[in-house]
Amino acid sequence: MTMPELQQIQAWMITALANPVGLNQGLTHATLRHDLLANDIIRGDYQGRLSIYFNSYSLRLLQCLEADFPALKNVMGKELFDFFALTYILNHPSQSTTLFDLGASFADFLGQTQTKDNTMPFEWDTHLQLPLDLARLERKRTEVMRERGLEHTQSIYFIEPHNYLQQSDIILVTPPCLRLLELSFPLIPFLQAIDKGDASPAIPLPQESFVAITRLNFQVSLYTLQPWQYHFLMTLQKTPDIHQNIDIIAQITGFSANSLQDALIYWLPIAVETGLIHPTRSLEKTW
Numbered sequence: 001m002t003m004p005e006l007q008q009i010q011a012w013m014i015t016a017l018a019n020p021v022g023l024n025q026g027l028t029h030a031t032l033r034h035d036l037l038a039n040d041i042i043r044g045d046y047q048g049r050l051s052i053y054f055n056s057y058s059l060r061l062l063q064c065l066e067a068d069f070p071a072l073k074n075v076m077g078k079e080l081f082d083f084f085a086l087t088y089i090l091n092h093p094s095q096s097t098t099l100f101d102l103g104a105s106f107a108d109f110l111g112q113t114q115t116k117d118n119t120m121p122f123e124w125d126t127h128l129q130l131p132l133d134l135a136r137l138e139r140k141r142t143e144v145m146r147e148r149g150l151e152h153t154q155s156i157y158f159i160e161p162h163n164y165l166q167q168s169d170i171i172l173v174t175p176p177c178l179r180l181l182e183l184s185f186p187l188i189p190f191l192q193a194i195d196k197g198d199a200s201p202a203i204p205l206p207q208e209s210f211v212a213i214t215r216l217n218f219q220v221s222l223y224t225l226q227p228w229q230y231h232f233l234m235t236l237q238k239t240p241d242i243h244q245n246i247d248i249i250a251q252i253t254g255f256s257a258n259s260l261q262d263a264l265i266y267w268l269p270i271a272v273e274t275g276l277i278h279p280t281r282s283l284e285k286t287w
Contacts, residue, residue, distance in 0.1 A: 004036060012036045016050060018093050023047070023054045061089045061102060068103045068142055071187075071194040072134045075203070084110060100146060107135035130203070133183040137191060140179040140213050141220060147177035149215040150275055171240040172268070172277050179213045180225075180233055187211070188222045216275030223274065228253045228260060229267065233276060 004012075012034040019026030027038055027050070038046040065085045066073055073081040088109045094102055111132050153175075186209040193201035210230035212223045225233070231252050235245040246264070250257045271277040 004041065008034060008036065009041055012041070013050075013053070017054050017057050023051060026054070058086060058089055061094065061099075062086060064099050064102055065089070065106065069106065069135060069138045071138055071191050072131055074194055074199070074201075075131055075134060084113065100142070103139055103142070107132055107139055110135055129184045129206075133181075133185050133187055134191075136181060137183065137187050137211065137213075140181060141191075141222070144177045144179055144213045144215050144220050147215070148175075149177040149218070150175050150278060151215075151218055153278065170279055170281060172236060172242060172272075172279055173240050174233060174237045175214060175275060175278055177215045178233065178237070178276060180230060180237075181211045181213070182230065183209045183211060185209060186224065188224055191222070212276055214275045221274065223276070228255060228263065229271075232260075232264070233271075236277065 012030045015033055016023065016026040016030040016038075019029055027047075031037055038050070042049060062082060062085050065088070066081070069081075076084070085106075088106055092105055092109065096102070114128055114132075184206055185204045186207050187204060188209075188211060190201050190204055210225040210227055212225050212230070212233060214221060214223075228249055231249045232245060235248050236242075239245065242264075246257050246260050249255070249260055253260075255263075268277065272279055
């Protein structure tokens, strides 16, 4: 038999080892797809040898998820977290060349497991929404680390607070790295405690929370927002027309347009300084 090319062997191994059902199914799939038998390229106990790589592959992906979701692992405990993470890995095999994409759907996966007819193998926290919120928050923070920020964007000259609303040649935009979340728990202090090494931070009580995550000077920051601030940033992501946004927010929150304008005069300079908003000129290419 002619020895197959290295590239063909590598493709065969990837197909065998990355099968979500298991190694046996992976070997069958690899044989059919690449027209290669394990005995043709591996001497001796090929199943035992490949099992080492199969298990190592899954464990390495598990370690990546643990690194991306440390607070979630803290809440769930290692045993429960590993169970769901490995199930996720097997049912959502990596299709990307970067491990950054691995945890993109993990929060959605956890939400899909919370069905009335689903029997959990382990006891689950009574606050079912808490792990979902944590997974979403940690994933968004990871996205902010990778997305384009304001590091290479020059700020325009200093603007008096009232001019943000009055100067026609200036528009306000949100940076690409900005992420906004509406959560059922105030999770920023809890996440920060985990970051500082606290192994047993207090679990927060349920409370509606609005969060903004952004990056400025290569530093990721999380901010708790008032509802109107959250909705303002949400609408600003879609259109830079401030006055149109004020009318939309007034309808959502019930505040008057005048009271929102007054609040924005005080808050917009803070939002600009913290990297939530970037002032630019209407004809200027910002990103």
